[in-house]
């Protein structure tokens with residue numbers, strides 16, 4: 001079926017169409033709840049982690065609106081302070097605060113309240129220096145006397161207590177995106193453990209984690225497709241346009257508009273080491289040439 005066909009067919013009665021692939025199964029519905037087997041109803045809470053202010057709006061502007069429509073609380077963590085994003089010399093000192101205001105303006109457009117937007121204020125383009133956790137000096141990113149991405153992620157995961165977390169794919173070329181993805185994944189496990197008790201009480205379960213594609217393809221094919229009607233799509237484009245200090249934004253809007261009202265998401269399945277996984281490789285019946293014994 002062509003893209004235009006399924007959009008016309010499914011978006012007549014609803015703002016959204018969602019399709020999810022689980023193994024051999026394909027589920028389709030008008031809401032995330034309708035395609036999720038483990039949906040937790042009122043317990044659901046989403047956290048979108050954005051290395052830079054505009055990333056999750058670009059990659060999940062429809063998904064965020066859909067969650068808001070389903071009355072799922074949505075929080076957004078913006079990891080960097082945007083201080084390297086000045087396009088005029090006038091804005092070199094003020095760009096970080098300009099971008100924080102633009103972020104509020106953008107996310108309000110998608111239905112995310114100001115109090116659910118959290119700035120971690122790590123220095124833009126320098127996330128590689130903030131891997132892990134260490135004693136803080138005077139960094140704006142300090143929490144409970146420590147800094148580092150694992151410190152902030154663990155703290156806010158325990159505060160927000162999300163059931164599902166979204167982050168740009170590790171395939172993105174920008175080092176800030178790669179570092180955010182990797183540090184968030186390990187922090188999901190820290191947040192459920194007993195370590196660092198000053199950062200809050202542990203979560204009951206590891207939240208589900210999903211990747212968003214911003215600039216590069218997914219490392220493996222996505223498992224969820226969200227399509228929307230034109231009005232919802234226009235809101236996403238307006239939300240992207242809120243980042244007006246970023247002179248390249250017009251080009252990005254053009255790209256998103258040309259791609260149409262659809263987003264893809266990939267759920268990450270952690271593969272925990274189990275020796276049995278490799279048992280079959282060493283069975284002697286597999287090898288015609290046996291040496292020894």
Ligand SMILES: [Zn+2]
Pocket residue numbers: 051052055174177
């Ligand atoms: Zn980015």
